[in-house]
Amino acid sequence: MMTQDGLLPLYEQVRRRLLSEIETGRLAEGSFLPPEFELCATYGVSRITLRRAVGELCAEGVLIRQQGRGTVIAPRKLQQSISLSGFADVVEGRGHKAGHRILGREDGADAPAAASRLRAERVVRFVRLLEIDDRPMTLETLFFDEERFADAVGPVGTGESFFATLRASYGVEPEHAERVIDVGFARASEAQSLGVSTTEPVYRIEKLVLGAGGAPIALSHTITPCRLVTLAVKN
Template identity: 55%
Template sequence: MEDNGLAVPLYEKVRRTIVSGIESGEFTPGSFLPPEPSLMAQCGVSRVTLRRAIGDLCAEGWLQRQQGRGTLVMPRKVRQTLVSLSGFSETMGGLGRKASHRILAQTDEPDAPAIAARLSARTLVRFDRLLEEDGRPMTLEALWFDRERFAEVIPDVAAGGSFFGALREVAGIVPAHTERQIDVGFATDAERAELGILPGQPVFRVEKLVTDNAGKPLALSCLVTPGHLVSFTMKS
């Protein structure tokens, strides 16, 4: 095989073969690749070449090695627009995927004076949620909003509903602006346990402040998402 007149390395041919199998549905997300001997025979390569191709695909987020189990085919990344006002449910719905919010904890009047000041709130409510895509853990979220101003929204969120949806349908408020700060780091032990990821896998840490049309703060979220599950784009 040649690419633009240049010979393609053997490990790259194997990489492309596996990617093609994933895209065609031969290797489905959530399943494991065939054992190494089968893949070596299928591709006609050595174990060293196969492992280099698989290593590249793991680094790119296509695959994940799991000790004692094999090589897992990962779900494709969700593309999120940095300037988008869509909430998690809307983003997933637009991609034809099912979103759910699993409540891990609800804290009434948390001791968070700095966040209360940023939201111009006298009292807060905090929800710790696991955002799931088609039943798979995707993002850990700590969500804060004004407990008094949005008291009527609390039951919907506590029941696992969308905060953005409840704002619109219950409170009659439409979010108008969002500001995100994005950092990259590693998950804590507790975060890894909830997200089902391995040590050393990088995560995005996103702080998201949502405001109304007058610039008044509506909510603050801190989100932790494994890097292999999402990519961010920007429109200008």
Template identity: 45%
Template structure:
């Protein structure tokens, strides 16, 4: 028997009942909600009531609307510390399977912000979709100086994680990072790759990695849906 406040407004009762099902595991991560008419009939409420309850659960990050598909139960949010150097592979390896799906490689990219960050006249841009347990997590445009030693650029272009590749190739190691973070809404291409809709907010992060001597090693532009991760600051 679902516990909910029968004196609360109807939309709040629906919200409590759906939230209880998620907490109890009756609705699991990635499960679709039943169709709207079914929920209305089961709970004896109008479509307006169901829609308000679902919207509030979406706003709170428990549910996610997918354009043209329906509403699903969101994944449990990941936690990452903003002051850490690590990328997603290093942060979540051992607990999750991380895959870098290469979308495009541009040999002489000339994005002004990237070139200014790397202090180089051109860079190799590697566009990749980072998948966590086979689901999209982040869309990244990674800019690397072609002068990096060894086979770093080629290996990362084949899907290898950056940090591990820098180590294996004897390249300078990241010693510090600078991030600039904003929140916005995804473009059409970003929505398609990340399987989200146009109203889903995303973190927009520019990240520059530096070696111990202050020389920039890499510049990234990352797009991550806000319902998938929580960033914390450690001081």
């Protein structure tokens, strides 16, 4: 039961109570909120008050309304450094499980722009869904030189980390990267893969990774919902 606090509107008290239960794990990320009638009874408030509180948390990205399903607790944002670290390095370094689900593969891809930037005669293209703790996080299109890194094609095709494979098979380490970052909305096919709506903002990042002597290693295009990550720049 909520108490009447003259300093805070009732909906704000409910918002704070919900937020506290989310932050302490009583309402787990990825789970759905209990039904409205149950929450109204728990907090002793009207549906109008509850909906105002829930609406505020949706606007903050803490909750996500899913049409026809309910309201889900959003995963906590992962701080993703704009550094040379690969996806698996960042995720596993923070105690999470990284996954690479292969959605498509094209050997000898018809991608002249990618081949030119990679200075390659023949490139392979992978479309991968990068997952954190088995939840979709990033949709990635990855290109690399199919002949230069032939021993990486098989492992990447079975879901292994590309950069970990390069280290193990070739002793290759990235030295710097060129990036272009934009914000837009997910297209229908992208939204379906990521499990988001087409009205949700996403980061679009193009990254060219370079190795020793400025030799290109890989080109990627990634799409990540803004609510899932905070981008941090490291010099």
